[in-house]
Amino acid sequence: MIYFLSDAHLGSLAIERGWAHQKKVIDMLEMMSKDAVSIYMLGDMFDFWMEYFIHDKSKRQYSPFFKELRKLNKQGIHLHFFTGNHDLWTFGGLAQMSGAEVHYSPCSIQRYGKTIYLAHGDGILPSDWEEYYPSRVRKKIKRFMRLRAIFNSSTLQFLFRCLPPKIGNKFGYSWAKKSRLKELANPCPFKGEHKEELVLFAKEQEKIGNHRDYYIFGHRHIELDLQITPDSRMMILGDCFQQFTYAKLDKHGNLSMHSYEQ
Numbered sequence: 001m002i003y004f005l006s007d008a009h010l011g012s013l014a015i016e017r018g019w020a021h022q023k024k025v026i027d028m029l030e031m032m033s034k035d036a037v038s039i040y041m042l043g044d045m046f047d048f049w050m051e052y053f054i055h056d057k058s059k060r061q062y063s064p065f066f067k068e069l070r071k072l073n074k075q076g077i078h079l080h081f082f083t084g085n086h087d088l089w090t091f092g093g094l095a096q097m098s099g100a101e102v103h104y105s106p107c108s109i110q111r112y113g114k115t116i117y118l119a120h121g122d123g124i125l126p127s128d129w130e131e132y133y134p135s136r137v138r139k140k141i142k143r144f145m146r147l148r149a150i151f152n153s154s155t156l157q158f159l160f161r162c163l164p165p166k167i168g169n170k171f172g173y174s175w176a177k178k179s180r181l182k183e184l185a186n187p188c189p190f191k192g193e194h195k196e197e198l199v200l201f202a203k204e205q206e207k208i209g210n211h212r213d214y215y216i217f218g219h220r221h222i223e224l225d226l227q228i229t230p231d232s233r234m235m236i237l238g239d240c241f242q243q244f245t246y247a248k249l250d251k252h253g254n255l256s257m258h259s260y261e262q
């Protein structure tokens with residue numbers, strides 16, 4: 001079995017009972033470990049993750065999570081960690097602490113006879129988005145892309161890494177909290193097949209001949225299972241702080257979506 005999950009947003013200051021949350025994510029991984037060959041974490045597993053040049057004691061709060069990952073790794077389960085837009089600032093630490101392979105960009109994999117496109121989902125757009133969307137939406141996308149460029153700037157990353165962790169974290173966790181509270185107050189449900197960026201992207205890929213059997217994304221915190229062409233399907237994984245949803249691919253190549261109940 002291959003499992004996919006995303007968006008736990010561990011450590012979020014907007015999520016009450018952080019320990020219980022982390023415990024539930026660990027229990028979910030433990031459940032998967034019974035028959036997992038690989039586990040793909042598709043981004044934003046942390047609400048804010050930054051690796052500083054100075055030792056960051058606050059990372060200790062995630063010890064139980066890392067302990068679980070190392071245990072699964074020892075059992076021979078392949079762990080994959082995609083960076084999201086909240087936890088892209090890893091420079092080797094995460095891989096070392098978890099034993100997971102870290103992916104900084106989308107990738108396509110072949111498993112059980114299926115081709116699968118995997119990505120967190122932020123910054124993924126159809127190529128004609130500038131003509132396609134009305135100006136109000138275009139502005140919003142542009143604002144997000146500017147922020148994304150700032151997050152990805154190696155100069156700014158270097159400078160941020162020089163900060164004392166206490167100061168950097170204060171800034172980072174409160175930015176992340178704000179974005180979480182904003183979303184909770186004003187959730188953005190599925191926009192529909194003709195507006196949802198990730199759907200438009202996947203459809204375009206199929207149209208231009210980059211065929212994949214499945215597309216799996218995180219990022220949007222919505223649960224979506226959609227047939228985009230007769231032989232291609234996409235999923236958006238939901239999240240692991242409210243819905244605790246995940247997907248699994250069995251050895252016959254069947255993909256299904258589930259919700260974790262304790």
Ligand SMILES: [Mn+2]
Nearest residue numbers: 044084085219
């Ligand atoms: Mn995200």
